[in-house]
Amino acid sequence: MSEIHAVEIAFLLLLCFVVIFGIFARKLSTPYPIVMVLGGLALSFVPGIPHIELNPDLVFLIFLPPLLYSSAWNTSWRDFKANLVTILLLAFGLVVFTVAGVGLLAPFVFPGFDWRLGMLLGAVVAPTDAIAASAIARRIGLPERIVDILEGESLINDATGLLALEFARQIIVQERIPTVSEGLLKLLWLTVGGILVGLAIGWVIEQIERRLEDATIEITLSILAPYVIYLAAEELHASGVLAVVTAGLYLSVKSATFLSPATRLKLWSVWESLTFILNGVVFVLIGLQFPQIRGSIHEYGLGKIILDGALFSLILIALRLAWVLPGSHLAFWFNTRVLNRRLPPPRPREVFVVGWTGMRGVISLAGALALPIVLMDGSPFPYRNAIVLLTFCVIFVTLVLQGLTLPPLVRWLGLSGTDGPNCEELEARRIVAGAALTHLTGARERDNIRNEDLYDDLIDHYQNHLASLDLDNQEATKKHVDYTELSLETLRIERDTAIGLRNEGRINDAVLRRIERELDLSESRLTAYGSED
Structure with a gap:
């Protein structure tokens, strides 16, 4: 019972x-992954704070599936496909380049390391963190294409990084170098098998969802889905990461046709809160691990830890930049010459930002902590604690220092907010409103004289809405702003009146909640467009 109580308290x-x-992150206008890690690190030095160990199995089985699923669900399949060549060059090519580069350089930088330990260290830190990259990139207003590339890379390179880690660990533990054919076959099955499992289970979930009409059950199924997909793929020795990502992308595209409006509103709210909680817990846990990691390296002084961590982080940043700069031109050549796509050439400043945003996160730390303590012959795993410590240093440097320097770097390069108004969204809104207006006009003619006032009112509403979408029509835009403000004011009056009726005992709380829900939906509709702009 005491153990259960300790877990509850923790x-x-x-x-x-x-x-x-x-709250601090919002007050400081700083991406929350950075504040969470720094906060966890600060807490780790507070006397009396219980030590909470970051279990690798907890990361891979509890945290990873829903976080990957949520990231994939929020990824645009069209944009993912458009940037697929660049994403694959980063997710596969850069991982191999990082593993090979660290394997070659580690023996010269860290005494006692050989090429095998170097490759293992490179595999541990190869995956980038999806949440950190997207949270920071979106916060500072990077162009959507850069955000899409960073998110796509981090969704896929978890699988390739974990495969590289498995091979590197096998070389050390079993003292056997996998053959090229073995490696290619393993990679092929991990990739193809993971995609097939994701598509198959995603299709089954889609069929179940189409037959459900209960929002609570559908939301429960959506939370269960990533765990089922991940475990099924892992049981078949395929990539659970790719399976979850594939299913998330597939169901995200299909969800527009099988989710009801009410379910969609509830689903977004639940997943937004769940993702924040899981991410927050993970990043705080990363910071809390430092005392244990520091204590495992008794022979390392603080100065040597800082020096080695900074040096290794610089190596990783240099390797990423060395790959990204020529890789962007290779992707451009392949897209234009092989796929015959018309694309603008890569801009150096955008390429540099992609190279600078290689944040590492919990996958790297979990991979390091998952290393065995002893080898097959019973001897200690060589330099295991040093690998864990270097991994923590890289996470801290790439997440905190790079994350904090990214906003001024982006402003200095002139990339912040360069996209301007979302013309694609404006055009879509015009087309949608125009289609509704055309339908109303035709329906009024077919309906003869009946409900003429109703039609006139709706048509006038859509005509004003269309005019407000014209950025050049300042008078209509101002009228729409005034309309929104007046509508919000009347909604507040309705809400205050309903609360007053409840307080007077004239209605009960159930009636108040139903009225509040209608008012909240109306307010959300009025404020959503303005907040997105």
């Missing part, structure tokens, strides 16, 4: 820390 403390650091 979990509640983590949630409290997530809330507190989330």
Whole structure:
């Protein structure tokens, strides 16, 4: 019973820390992954704070599936496909380049390391963190294409990085170098098998969803889905990461046809909160691991830790930049010459930003902590604690220091907010509103004289809405702003009146909640477009 009580206390403390650091992140206008890691690191030095160990199995089986699924669900399949060549060059090519580069350089930088330990270290830190990259990139207003590339890369390179880690660990533990054919076959099955499992289970979930009309059950199924997909793929020795990502992309595209509006609203709210909680807990846990990691390296002084961590981080940043700069031109050549696509040539400043945003996160730390303590002959795993320590240093440098320097770098390069108004969205809104207006006009003619006032009112509403979407029509835009403000004011009056009726005892709380829901939906509709702009 005492163990259960200790787990409860630890979990509640983590949630409290997530809330507190989330508030700080909002107040400081800083991406929350950075604040969470720094907060966890600061807490680790507070006397009396219980030590909470980051279990690798907990990361891979509890945190990873829903976070990958959520990221994939929020990824645009069209944009993912458009940037696929660049994403694959980063997710596959850069991982191999990082593993090989660290394998060659580590023996010259870290005494006692050979090429095998270097490759293992490179495989551990090869995957980038999807949440950190997208949270930071979107916060500072990077162009959508850069964000799409960073998110796509981090969704896929988890699988390739974990495969490289498996091979590198096999070389050390089993003292056997996998053959090229063995490696290619393993990679092929991990990739193809993971995609097939994701598509198959995704299709089954789609069929079930189409037959459900209960929002609560559908939301429960959506939370269960990534775990089922991940475990099924892993059981078949395919990539659970790629299976979850594939299913997330597939179901995201199909969801527009099988989710009801009410379910969609509830689903977004649930997943937004769940993703924040899971991410917050993970990043706080990363910071809390430092005392244990520091204590495992007794012979390392603080100065040597800082020096080695900084040097290794510089090596990784240099390797990424060395790959990204020529890789962008290779992707451009392949897209234009082989795929015959018309694309503008890569701009150096955008390429440099992609190279600078190689943040590492919990996957790297979990991979390092998952290394065995002893080899098959019973001898200690060589330099295991040093690998864990270097991994933590890389996470700290790439996530915190690079993350904090990214906003001024982006502003200096002139990339912040360069996209301007979302013309694609404006055009879509015009087309949607125009289609509704055309339907109303035709319906009024077919309906003869009946409900003429109703038609006139709706047509006038859509005509004003269409005019407000014309950025050149300042008068119509101003009228739309005034209309929105007046509507919000009347909604507040309705809400205050309903609350007053409840307080007077004239209606009960159930009636109030139904009225509030209608008012909340109306307010969300009015404020959504303005907040997106």
